[in-house]
Amino acid sequence: MDLLTQEILPEDYFIVDEPYYESVADEIQIFEAAYNNQLPVLLKGPTGCGKTRFMEHMAWRLKRPLITVSCHDDLTASDLVGRYLITSGETVWVDGPLAKSVRAGAICYLDEVVEARKDTTVVIHPLADDRRVLPMEKKGVVLQATDNFCLAMSYNPGYQSIMKDLKQSTRQRFVALEFDYPGIVLEQKILEIEAEINAELAKTLVKFAHMTRNLKGNGLDEGASTRLLVHAALLIKAGVNPVAACQSAIAQALTDDPEMLSAINELSASLF
Amino acid sequence: MSYQKQNSSFKVLDAAQMEEQLDCFLDSVLSFRRSAAGPAKQMATLNSKEQAFGLHWVEIISATNAEMAFQFSACFSDAVLALQHDLNAVEHWIVEAMSAFDERGLQFANKVLHNSNDFAETYFKKQQGILLDDIKNLLTAFVCGLNGRSLKIESSDIIYTDTETIYLPELIADFSRKEDNFLYYKLLTVYLWAQNWFGTWRYDLNDIVNEYDDPVYALKLLHNLESIRLIHNIQNELPGFYRQVEVFMDEFNELKLNKDWNTILVFYKGKKSEQKKVTIADSLRLLKQHYGQLNTIDFHFQGLLFANKVQQIKQRRISDEQTRFREALSRIADEKRYLKPEAVDVENLTPAFDFNVNEQFDKDEFSDNIVFELSLDGQVIVPAEDVQSLMSSIMQDIGEIPEEYLVAAGSGQYSSDYSDKDKKTDNVWSGVYHEEGAFFYDEWDYVRQHYKKNWCVVREVRVPPLYDDFVPQTLKQYYAVVKSLRRHFEAIKGEEKLLKRQINGDDIDIDALVESYADMSMGMELNERLFTRMQREDRNIAVMFLVDMSGSTKGWINQAERESLVLLCESLSMLGDRYAIYGFSGTTRKRCEIYHIKHLDEAYNDKVKARISGITAKDYTRMGFAIRHLSGLLEEVEAKTKLLITLSDGKPEDYDGQYRGEYGIEDTRQSLFETRQKGIHCYCITIDKEAGDYLPHMYGAANYALIEDIKQLPVRVSDIYRKLTT
Ligand SMILES: Nc1ncnc2c1ncn2[C@@H]1O[C@H](COP(=O)(O)OP(=O)(O)OP(=O)(O)O)[C@@H](O)[C@H]1O
Ligand SMILES: [Mg+2]
Numbered sequence: 001m002d003l004l005t006q007e008i009l010p011e012d013y014f015i016v017d018e019p020y021y022e023s024v025a026d027e028i029q030i031f032e033a034a035y036n037n038q039l040p041v042l043l044k045g046p047t048g049c050g051k052t053r054f055m056e057h058m059a060w061r062l063k064r065p066l067i068t069v070s071c072h073d074d075l076t077a078s079d080l081v082g083r084y085l086i087t088s089g090e091t092v093w094v095d096g097p098l099a100k101s102v103r104a105g106a107i108c109y110l111d112e113v114v115e116a117r118k119d120t121t122v123v124i125h126p127l128a129d130d131r132r133v134l135p136m137e138k139k140g141v142v143l144q145a146t147d148n149f150c151l152a153m154s155y156n157p158g159y160q161s162i163m164k165d166l167k168q169s170t171r172q173r174f175v176a177l178e179f180d181y182p183g184i185v186l187e188q189k190i191l192e193i194e195a196e197i198n199a200e201l202a203k204t205l206v207k208f209a210h211m212t213r214n215l216k217g218n219g220l221d222e223g224a225s226t227r228l229l230v231h232a233a234l235l236i237k238a239g240v241n242p243v244a245a246c247q248s249a250i251a252q253a254l255t256d257d258p259e260m261l262s263a264i265n266e267l268s269a270s271l272f
Numbered sequence: 273m274s275y276q277k278q279n280s281s282f283k284v285l286d287a288a289q290m291e292e293q294l295d296c297f298l299d300s301v302l303s304f305r306r307s308a309a310g311p312a313k314q315m316a317t318l319n320s321k322e323q324a325f326g327l328h329w330v331e332i333i334s335a336t337n338a339e340m341a342f343q344f345s346a347c348f349s350d351a352v353l354a355l356q357h358d359l360n361a362v363e364h365w366i367v368e369a370m371s372a373f374d375e376r377g378l379q380f381a382n383k384v385l386h387n388s389n390d391f392a393e394t395y396f397k398k399q400q401g402i403l404l405d406d407i408k409n410l411l412t413a414f415v416c417g418l419n420g421r422s423l424k425i426e427s428s429d430i431i432y433t434d435t436e437t438i439y440l441p442e443l444i445a446d447f448s449r450k451e452d453n454f455l456y457y458k459l460l461t462v463y464l465w466a467q468n469w470f471g472t473w474r475y476d477l478n479d480i481v482n483e484y485d486d487p488v489y490a491l492k493l494l495h496n497l498e499s500i501r502l503i504h505n506i507q508n509e510l511p512g513f514y515r516q517v518e519v520f521m522d523e524f525n526e527l528k529l530n531k532d533w534n535t536i537l538v539f540y541k542g543k544k545s546e547q548k549k550v551t552i553a554d555s556l557r558l559l560k561q562h563y564g565q566l567n568t569i570d571f572h573f574q575g576l577l578f579a580n581k582v583q584q585i586k587q588r589r590i591s592d593e594q595t596r597f598r599e600a601l602s603r604i605a606d607e608k609r610y611l612k613p614e615a616v617d618v619e620n621l622t623p624a625f626d627f628n629v630n631e632q633f634d635k636d637e638f639s640d641n642i643v644f645e646l647s648l649d650g651q652v653i654v655p656a657e658d659v660q661s662l663m664s665s666i667m668q669d670i671g672e673i674p675e676e677y678l679v680a681a682g683s684g685q686y687s688s689d690y691s692d693k694d695k696k697t698d699n700v701w702s703g704v705y706h707e708e709g710a711f712f713y714d715e716w717d718y719v720r721q722h723y724k725k726n727w728c729v730v731r732e733v734r735v736p737p738l739y740d741d742f743v744p745q746t747l748k749q750y751y752a753v754v755k756s757l758r759r760h761f762e763a764i765k766g767e768e769k770l771l772k773r774q775i776n777g778d779d780i781d782i783d784a785l786v787e788s789y790a791d792m793s794m795g796m797e798l799n800e801r802l803f804t805r806m807q808r809e810d811r812n813i814a815v816m817f818l819v820d821m822s823g824s825t826k827g828w829i830n831q832a833e834r835e836s837l838v839l840l841c842e843s844l845s846m847l848g849d850r851y852a853i854y855g856f857s858g859t860t861r862k863r864c865e866i867y868h869i870k871h872l873d874e875a876y877n878d879k880v881k882a883r884i885s886g887i888t889a890k891d892y893t894r895m896g897f898a899i900r901h902l903s904g905l906l907e908e909v910e911a912k913t914k915l916l917i918t919l920s921d922g923k924p925e926d927y928d929g930q931y932r933g934e935y936g937i938e939d940t941r942q943s944l945f946e947t948r949q950k951g952i953h954c955y956c957i958t959i960d961k962e963a964g965d966y967l968p969h970m971y972g973a974a975n976y977a978l979i980e981d982i983k984q985l986p987v988r989v990s991d992i993y994r995k996l997t998t
Binding site: 076078083084085091138210211212214215218219243259260262263264266267268269270271272 | 409410411413414416417418419422458462510511512513516776777778779780785803806
């Protein structure tokens, strides 16, 4: 069994069709400028506000493959760089996603980077400053990134704990783009296009989203994200009753607290 | 006893048989001049189930107070009738009487017993009605979601809002269905929220109506006009809600039939079709136009317009918020300067703030579509969330941010009146708190199957430290135990473990590789497990130890407890886990004491050691309150695993005799059950030579162990640890 032939090659990570992305401010321009100057980018913002979509859009725009790594608390440096595996009795080196991106001149997007183990900074730091190299300790070599390569990562400041805050030495290597939920008009438009619903429904959904966002810090950790609104819109379009759709797609996703659930359901029921 | 047999056979007792039964329990309060014949005659009219129920409670009550039991027997049949033979309701009535007795004495208990009609009335009302207390949190969250300044919800006899709080009745039971009562609460809430959100309080309504000859009439008329306007707005903004409450709107909808009022409705409708918002200014105009021509209506949902109260609160808030806003601006200006240190002169420049709102904005109509911008020296700035909500609150009150607000507070003005006041109230509150120093906990009364509210008065006190050589002596004496403990706990500690022979990993496991190459050359199958990997262990534990300091521990048990604590601290400090130690004892429910030995985040230092040494046997063992207190503390702590370990001799009892035996056992059992429900693991260690047969029952919800030699204890605890954390 040849593991290498099973892999998806970076070429397959090219995005052919334009991913729909509604620009909120000047983030596209800034990203492009950063990319052209080989600066790494940090996307900050709450969950479901369009960071991943933005990266897809930028990869398409810049015509580079996009390799995304969802970081979790067991993700080590070698998960990013690569490791030895045994195939047919031989030890074979297999590149990790970061090495693969560096070689292919791809955009590597590390999602929720604070979740990763601390030793990952060892490989991120030299890549993110002007050296732009990836040390491959196990192989004893250093990979030099080409101008095409771009490192981007996302980070949600809302969930940080003291343990999991991003270190200054890390954050100060990146150009930071701040994301938030789009304004009323824009978010409405996104729903209309993304879920193909009518303006009236989109408007009501956005209004409901704002109601839940009012509750942030007053019983909810986070209000409804654009992503949840898209979900609810899709359910409603499929024929689900709006109040029920908001309950399943939004309320239940936000909290388990029975009192808050009833309050949120009362709110959606008062709109539809 | 004979009565029990008759109960189970469900035979109806006649008056004579009943009297005989009552005599058994009421003997001590009966005399020649007072017999149980009267009550017996009445109780004879009830059916057998009711009779059995009554006798059962006569027995229970007589154990507390025979006189109350006699009064109860005399009132029982009336109560059964008043409560429509609903024994569940009757039980509530009995419990209320007994609580009255517990809290205020026989006289008050008698009052409850003899007024079963009053009780019945409120009881049935409450059955279908809804208590504000039960839905307060829900309504608060609901209003908070609706928008605007956050509003509190409180109960009051008058329905109104003062722009900070919405006042609602304590109970709504006007409708026969619970849902309708709830809906009505919602209607009142949304209506009063609408007054705040749609600008009813933009102007001082007193000033306005005082310009009319009949201010009372003017205010009433304005109230009606505003109600129509608000309902109209609610209908537009919250169509789903309006549909729900339309059942209550008959009176409102009939206005159409009244020619005069209809012109008003038409006016609001017309505005809507023009896509215009209706504002308080419209209502004021209509007031002027129609003053004297319209008869006022009392919409049942509209409550009162309390212009005086609103004005007071508004004045205070407006000046507070102006100060706070100007302080915020000065902080913002400071930050900007800090970021631009090259501008040396900037200290002397006044920062120029500016405020912009999108154009189609009407000062009287604050709504969520408004986009406002704050800028400093021509640059738009995004203020922090608290400043933003301050800005919207100001906008909600006065419809704009006036010029005089946009001047940053001068330096040195930072601590305004506002924050000073804040601090003071805080201090007073904590001062009072500490003086009184008391916590209150419910206690479970198994006989009545109810909690006694705020029954135990609990204070935290300190153990006087005893600086002696107890700790080193103990460590010396148990040298071997300490050593083996170290090993036990070292194993638990784990830390970063190097896992060998993994399918994948950070590094090649050379040993495994060599082995499998050998295997392979022998023609055997290749082993895939050739890697090593580091695994991290997250320990996130909070443990609290609760030590019995009751009189019954005097002697070897107290000694054993103290020695155990020394050994445990030794082990736990090594693990680096957070742990706390408290003792408990007390005399009667009024003097329950929790002894502080070590707080969760206190280091294991000489003082703590001296306190352990200073643990002495005190008074009695009321255990429930102590468990409740500690589980309350643990609940506040953030930890993945929470553990409550009690060390006691396992015999609950108190001076008043009541806590002895089953009562104490059941309360302890109940408190452990409550703790368990909070997601806290309970482990009860009983230090004694023989196990009481009640232990398994008492510790029901918890794990427990009986030890007689403290050498066993650390091993037990390390076992608990291993079970819970690996
Ligand atoms: N500006 C936007 N343009 C188009 N679609 C958007 C935009 N913002 C959000 N969306 C919609 O919201 C959805 C969620 O966005 P996305 O998955 O990018 O969130 P995210 O910020 O990556 O969240 P997370 O931090 O949880 O990964 C998208 O699938 C898309 O439908
Ligand atoms: Mg994402």
